[in-house]
Amino acid sequence: MECSLEINVVVLRMRQNRVPLRTSTVVSRRAMQLASFYLRSGSRSSSCVWSRSSSRAFATMAPSSSPVHLLFRQLFEKESSTYTYLLADLAHPDKPAVLVDPVDQTVDRDLNLVKQLGLKLIYAMNTHVHADHITGTGLIKKQMPNVRSLISRASCAKADIFVDPGEKIHVGNLLLEVRPTPGHTAGCVTYVTGEGEGQPYPRMAFTGDALLIRGCGRTDFQGGDAHELYKSVHTQIFSLPRETLLYPAHDYKGQTVTTVGEEILHNPRLSKDEESFNTIMENLGLAYPKMFDVAVPANMVCGIQDSHA
Ligand SMILES: N[C@@H](CCC(=O)N[C@@H](CSS)C(=O)NCC(=O)O)C(=O)O
DSSP: OOOHHHHHHHHHHHHTTOOOSOOSSHHHHHHHHHHHHHHHHTTTOTTOOOOSSOTHHHHHHHHHHSOOOEEEEEEEETTTTEEEEEEEETTSTTOEEEEESOBGGGHHHHHHHHHHTTOEEEEEEOSSOOSSSOBSHHHHHHHOTTOEEEEEGGGOOOOSEEEOTTOEEEETTEEEEEEEOTTSSTTOEEEEEOOSTTSOSSOEEEEETTEETTEEOOOSSTTOOHHHHHHHIIIIITTSOTTOEEEESBOSSSOOOEEHHHHHHHOTTTTSOHHHHHHHHHTOOOOOOTTHHHHHHHHHTTTSSSTTO
16 A cells, blocks of 8 residues: 555655655656656646555556657558558556557558557647658548647648647657657657656657758748758757667658767768868759659648647
8 A cells, every 4th residue: 555644754755855765666766756756747647646545646646657658660661662550558447549640641550550659649740841741640640620720830831739948748658759859850759759757768869850860851932041051960860869860851761860970970061061061962962852842831720720739
């Protein structure tokens, strides 16, 4: 049985920066965990209702303090060589899930998977306004009206939820931190899984087109800026632990994943100094994406050009 008095004592001692004396029993370790959770989460966690006097509080705290049981799928759309990512927390009773960078062509496949796995899709989210394909967000919302679209405020696109740098998106107990990574487009963000106890290890970063495996997003349209991209990747992505897994929105060579450590050493563009990087970016000579004129206006309204974005 968990003892609320003991947890309160531990909270108090932690607040005073004093390590609890008794940590040898199971009850005490649990008290330590719950106390740490309480102190970490403060009043920000909507699913945590802390009551000092009632042991019922533990029933409401338990789901929030349990470690994430991550379900992760990397899904591919071959016309635009786009990766869509499905993430869910299976430890949470609702099995909440998100799709990152869904593509209109593969919405049926992705939603079937969500249904088969018994997940509750809560967000259809984008790393940026894509220029080479139409996002699946609008179609997903048509089929599942409770799903909410999410994109960065800086993208200036339409969506239900706008996120800002430093915000944390909660998917059950899985956290996705929003890191600003402009440069490919002005509103690009990278979503990074949470740090520390209960969160997946190694951390995972969904880099959109800011960082591609041994490459990076082009910087010649949509507010693109090579100086900014260099700064974004170096400060927001290369500053993550070296073992962090990096998952881009595209790959054109059949690669699936990389790490911060690998890219710092081997990225042929971003491992160079900034001046060399700018020269490389000015001379990429890439053709405009075939879908550009259709995709950008559609994606500014999250994939459907009406009021249901
Ligand atoms: N050929 C494709 C577009 C290829 C392309 O331009 N990819 C973009 C990301 S999608 S806007 C990019 O940044 N590429 C960087 C690179 O080095 O390849 C099409 O016509 O759709």
